[in-house]
Amino acid sequence: MEMTRVRKRSIHLSKLYSLACFRPTPTDEHAQIGQKGYSRVVYCNEPDCQEQIRLNYRGNYVSTTKYTAVNFIPKSLFEQFRRVANIYFLVAACVSFSPLAPYSAPSLLVPLIVVIGATMAKEGVEDWRRRLQDVEANNRKVEVYDKRSCSFRESKWKNLRVGDLVKVHKDEYFPADILLLSSSYEDGVCYVDTMNLDGETNLKLKHALEVTSSLHDAEMLKEFRAVIKCEDPNEHLYSFVGTLHYDCQQYPLALQQILLRDSKLKNTDYIYGVVIFTGHDTKVMQNATDPPSKRTRIERRMDKIVYVLFSTLILVSFIGSLFFGIETKKDISGANYRRWYLRSDKTTVFYDPRRASLSGFFHFLTGLMLYGYLIPISLYVSIEIVKVLQSIFINQDRAMYDEETDRPAHARTSNLNEELGQVSTILSDKTGTLTCNSMEFVKCSIAGTAYGRGMTEVEIALARKRGERLPEPMPIDDVDSGTSVKGFNFRDERIMNGQWVKEPHSDVIQKFFRVLATCHTAVPEKTESGEIVYEAESPDEAAFVIAAKEVGFQFFVRNQTSIKLHELDLVSGKSVERVYKLLHVLEFSSARKRMSVIVRNPENQLLLLAKGADSVIFERLAKHGRAFEAQTKEHIDRYSEAGLRTLAIAYRELDDDDEYRLWEEEFMKAKTYLTADQDVLVDELADRIERDLILLGATAVEDKLQKGVPDCIDKLAKARIRIWVLTGDKKGTAINIGYACSLLRHGMKQIVITLESPEIEALEKRGDKEATAKASLASVAQQICDGKSQVARELLTGEPPAEFGLIIDGKSLTFALDKSLVNRFMDLAMDCATVICCRSSPKQKALVTRQVKSVTSKTTLAIGDGANDVGMLQEADIGVGISGVEGMQAVMASDFSIGQFRFLERLLLVHGHWCYRRIAMMICYFFYKNITFGFTLFWFEAYASFSGQPAYNDWYMSCYNVFFTSLPVIALGVFDQDVSARLCLKHPLLYQEGVQDILFNWLRILGWMFNGVLSSIIIFFLTTNSITGQAFRRDGQVADYAVLGVTMYTCVVWAVNCQMALSINYFTWIQHLFIWGSIALWYIFLMVYGSLPPTLSTTAYKVLVEACAPSVLYWITTLLVVISTLLPLFSYRAFQIRFRPMEHDRIQILRSEGLEQEHDTAQRLSESPESPETRISSDLISIRIDNLRASPRRKNS
């Protein structure tokens, strides 16, 4: 019952798409079926038959996890030990069981296990999440046809087999790749949302074969038998080759009949289909490839530092073993044993004076383990933990949360955080990235009169450029925000609220909006609240229908034969329903550049309503239809100058005579042709009727700039980040958009490289490709040269030198990227603050990105939102995806995703800067603390005849990296802020610290290392000289090995933690807790460990309680040593901040002097980045910019 009712209501939408209606024709590829690559055979509705089982295709169980329960341990261990540092520790752990080890095996193994375990746990948790997703997907329900009961039964996705017949309901995902048999529509069409696949949001029409579209009820399906022969599983989303063998006939299959997994059924109640590809054979799974793994600059340098440390380790061990060998050799001279207490006569190979060099070699291995503390074992895992936490902060940031789309910023990979702070070039897409990609109807020209009072952002910017005072400074989107309708931003009191009837050409206006309301392929849908929303193929089209609705021509019902509008009746002044009989739709195509419909209106007039590109429409106008041509043309020009997309609107009254009938007959016939030239024929026929049009006017739709884009770009430019925009727009539009979003600024000089010169066009026309290419290359080279000399001249004469903007079109770009020119071109481009590449293809985008990356050898960031940006995003060091209207494709390929372009400012200037600083400081500090520790061991060795006896108890040492120093360093990496978010945004120049990498250059790294060596010297020599030799307590006891170890260790723990406190500028309770807590933890550890039985605690037994704590000397030595280790760094910092301050020091000083307001809620921050205070200190900024500008140049000269 239910089903039949639905059936009656269903509309034959396919008729609307009469031109799009696609009947697969056999292609060359179909001939290959059955051969290699095209060997798949599916027995429809017979998954149990012998033949199908013999083929043994994979089930529909999907697993995207990296590990399984069985291979997790070995595989993740293997992954861990691919790191060179970890291999070292593994080898050390193995050797630690031999007598070579300077300390007990467990004390070495435990930290290694902790570190490896933590990383593995992280891997495990990530994989577990993936697994949960898999389980969810595998256990989704789908209805599968059961032949025995002749009905559909629910089954889990994972149990689906090839050949199964399934029924998928509205808004459900397809469980596998399915051949569409029939749908709830009689003609077997269905609508599919492929958002998850390619990110496109518009609905796609799929079409069943005619022979199968009649299979509707369960009884009929019982008898259904067919065999599908098709291609093997592959990753091509946009092709499918196969044949259906049914009723002794062969039918070619194409993508039109295939419903892909992960796409969604829309606007269709249900479909029937046969499963062709399951599980990992599906196209979407075949498509899933690991994104290229990116490593950051800092990490790469860190590897080098680790190598430096390895060399130090080897050197130190070598020195140690050399001395050890010499000392050992001296132990026997003739029959005399020198150090008799070592019993050189009864010895092992590790200490044999007779084989001193061999002993020396073994001792070298011991040394490698002993000084292994130079290599920070926990560095990698700490960095990973820190980065994950950093990305959580990025994800949590409310100021980067887009309320409209409910999308927070999302760090999809956590390992590029600090690279965000080093971006020197941004490459940006335009549509959807700088603009919203939601079209808004803003202006129109009807009967030669321009309507629409709003100013577009481009217009505002252009006016600003000309220096005009703006009548209305408020951007248009802020006005009437309460009543704003998405897609409609048209304000004109002459038209709105029914006022249009009073206009002189009200009849034309009426016709104009009728065309907008009827000439489209949108489908209305009533929401629960009774509002009407439209599902349209493109946002432009939706904007037209919405505009018509807002003016009073509400399109509300579409069925297979008619379109219904609510219209204002001019006579009665009331809203009445008008029905237009829909006769034909002549579809839009990029070749035709127009679309039209043929309708019969209630007055029984036959009308052809058309809209299209101005060039196309104007050439088809009737003689009497050109009344407003001149004005309209002028308006269209003005609109496109203002960055708007324009379409011309026209109509034609058709005579209901034989001529039309004849045409209709031919047209219907052409549509049913099954030959390849059907399209051509149909086009020809459409062309025949689309003529003698009468011009009504033109529309202008704005692709609005996203909120805050100009401000954001302004800030980024102030941070001296180069911005490249790669767009498909025309040059004029691109330049105008450039002004609108402040890419091109007042006082900036433009260099334009183009091939639009008459000579080249002439050559092109002649068709001599070689000559054209040659001339083009020469022309581009010449223009680059000119540009370069212009820049050089400006640098000499300009006071201050002006900035440059480079505009290049796609064709010139091809030549500019030629091998012979690319260096010169990039050289020029690097001198320009802004580069706009117009008319560039996706491939060029990726190519440009690669060139910029390789030429500058600095960090590049690509930002985009569409599938065409994927190449660029993956090529750049950092890919940022905008999770906008165009879907998820770009986001999937990106490293970070944000909801709006303007969040990029905060992502880079705040999070990027912080993360860069944090990671840089953290790594430097890590090396510092390990060098300090490692070298105290070495100095002690010098006093233990390099025998390999560590200065400290085994467990002190193994706890060093894990307990006493790890938490503060993680706190540094996660929480430290040199300046607050607000000041980061206010002083964009601070960002240059990252770009110039001044916090992580070799000088700084070596400085920290030197500081480490210095600290270790101070610690060792001050401690030994202070407490050993004499009694160290009142009761005459002397400090022994255990006491010296504890004292030195105490000093080390204090020193490294205090150095941390000295080098960070941001103390919340977390920092206090971690830093002072770590020191306290050491004393607690010592007490607990010391109270264990002496066989366990060995030298630590009661060492604090009994020996050290009662000794005043112990405490005052600690004080002396700690202050002495801090003094060098403190003095350096004090003098450096006062006399050679870095950018962040300057800002901190300004803040501390009360020149900067610190406290500001994050909320206000996101709302208004520009505050009055900015202007006050803007002169300060400009001075600093000059300073900075001067410095790199000095370097160059």
Place this chain on the structure above:
Amino acid sequence: MTDTDQERDRNKETAFYKFTQQTLPACKPVLTPAWVITIFLFTGCIFIPVGLVTLRASRSVVEIVDRYDAECVPEPFRIDKVSYVQDDSIPKNCSRFLKVHKYMKAPIYIYYQLDNYYQNHRRYVKSRSDQQLLHGRKYHGTSSCQPVEFNNDHAIVPCGLVAWSLFNDTFKFIRERAELKVNRKNIAWKSDRDHKFGKKVYPYNFQNGTLIGGGKLNPRIPLSDQEDLIVWMRISALPSFRKLYGRIEEDLDVDDVVVVHLMNNYNTYSFSGKKKLVLSTSSWLGGKNDFLGLAYVFVGSSSLILALVFMLLHLRYRR
């Protein structure tokens, strides 16, 4: 304002919100010139007095150091001191005269000091068995004691190089013909006596090998009471070290002459190590060592100088 709005506002105030937005209240110290100068001056003002007090304490300690290893070898044997010290047939008696140059208040600590003696050599340090020291012969896993583990297939208690090389010079102190009372009890750490050395563990098979290292032990006294051994087995930190020998519990006056009768048994000649006898009083800080006090004064004055330099430069180069 709706409920949800209010709730959101309230949430914003919570610490967790501030935490996630990285806007926790924080202390943000900046090294302004004022702070720098204050800190330098403060450090100087603390360190110099502390250094002076420490120096005073160190100076108040009276210390007599007497190197005896060279002179306690009779003239004829000085060419080959090693064979002298290894020859059991030659008596090792030796007398030293120590003149007290300053009043020494009891307790006066007696130390022996060895130089160039690597007690911290890894081979040496490892060669002991804490378990055996505590449990005696019951404990068998004494492989760490190599090469002094067994003798004639019997376990050695205490085993290992450390015990084997026990220091065995002895000292007797005589002032004006009366023997000074030397307290040789409680010279080891209490925890060592109570918990590291067994009360029922007696030396066994000790120094019975062909090669005899250092001192012998009375097999009838349990290890926990063999304080010389306990002190010796507490490994020294550096190759030059003092170990407590005992305490003289009588004051020594200025110009007192203490005669030391010592047995110069211990061989330091083969590795040219020095042997010294040290008599020292103690202050609240311990023994005599000017280093700490000087270091304090040095660091303190450096920071005063830095403060001065900083101040001058700061005034010279005004912003």
